[in-house]
Amino acid sequence: MDTTLCFGAGRLPDRSLVLTFDDGPGATVGMGRGPKTVELARYLADEQIEATFFMCGKHVNEHREIPQQVLSLGHRVGNHTWSHRHLPELDDESIRDEMRSTRQVLGDCGVDGPIPFRPPWGEWDARIDAAVRADEGILQEHTANYGWDLDGNDWRCWWDMGSPQECAESYLAVALQQGHGVVLMHDSTADPGTPGEEMRAGNLAVEAVKLLVPMLRAEGFTFVPLSAID
Ligand SMILES: [Zn+2]
Numbered sequence: 001m002d003t004t005l006c007f008g009a010g011r012l013p014d015r016s017l018v019l020t021f022d023d024g025p026g027a028t029v030g031m032g033r034g035p036k037t038v039e040l041a042r043y044l045a046d047e048q049i050e051a052t053f054f055m056c057g058k059h060v061n062e063h064r065e066i067p068q069q070v071l072s073l074g075h076r077v078g079n080h081t082w083s084h085r086h087l088p089e090l091d092d093e094s095i096r097d098e099m100r101s102t103r104q105v106l107g108d109c110g111v112d113g114p115i116p117f118r119p120p121w122g123e124w125d126a127r128i129d130a131a132v133r134a135d136e137g138i139l140q141e142h143t144a145n146y147g148w149d150l151d152g153n154d155w156r157c158w159w160d161m162g163s164p165q166e167c168a169e170s171y172l173a174v175a176l177q178q179g180h181g182v183v184l185m186h187d188s189t190a191d192p193g194t195p196g197e198e199m200r201a202g203n204l205a206v207e208a209v210k211l212l213v214p215m216l217r218a219e220g221f222t223f224v225p226l227s228a229i230d
Pocket residue numbers: 022023080084119120121190
């Protein structure tokens with residue numbers, strides 16, 4: 001694992017985007033709001049887009065079938081820690097536990113080989129880096145450490161029961177402004193309590209992405225896998 005937090009800016013051609021979805025997986029029965037990771041993965045596969053889903057171990061543990069379904073639809077699965085805590089607030093061993101336990105449950109669900117990692121909120125510093133580098137197993141089981149370049153704050157729409165159109169337009173504006181990069185979206189929310197529960201219950205990522213992908217393509221954007229910035 002290359003522990004340096006890496007970004008897409010400067011590594012991707014103009015109008016190239018990498019789609020990433022954090023804080024899942026999740027499943028919701030029926031129509032309406034709520035996390036729908038597999039439905040999202042299926043839509044993207046139909047559009048020939050390879051996305052990366054950075055999953056939290058605690059959600060994987062409750063939806064053990066989803067990582068394999070996401071992989072079989074041609075996407076990549078990454079580690080986003082077990083419980084989505086702020087890593088700077090944790091001691092070294094707790095940081096390693098957050099990463100190890102998530103890699104373990106993903107492995108139990110059939111996710112093989114080294115996988116990408118993304119720290120919650122993109123929070124990374126020299127102490128966390130040293131704590132992670134002290135564990136040979138973690139280094140072997142992960143490829144690299146990924147941040148993001150483009151954020152349209154989808155969570156704010158889901159918190160406010162906002163519309164998918166509003167969310168898609170927010171991302172389109174940021175994409176047009178920045179031109180290229182790794183896009184951060186959320187197929188669920190991993191934070192407990194308020195407002196995490198509200199954001200998760202209000203999630204309309206599938207609907208927003210179904211609007212956003214054609215809007216971006218109409219502006220000349222293309223979608224490339226996360227491996228494009230390795
Ligand atoms: Zn997150």
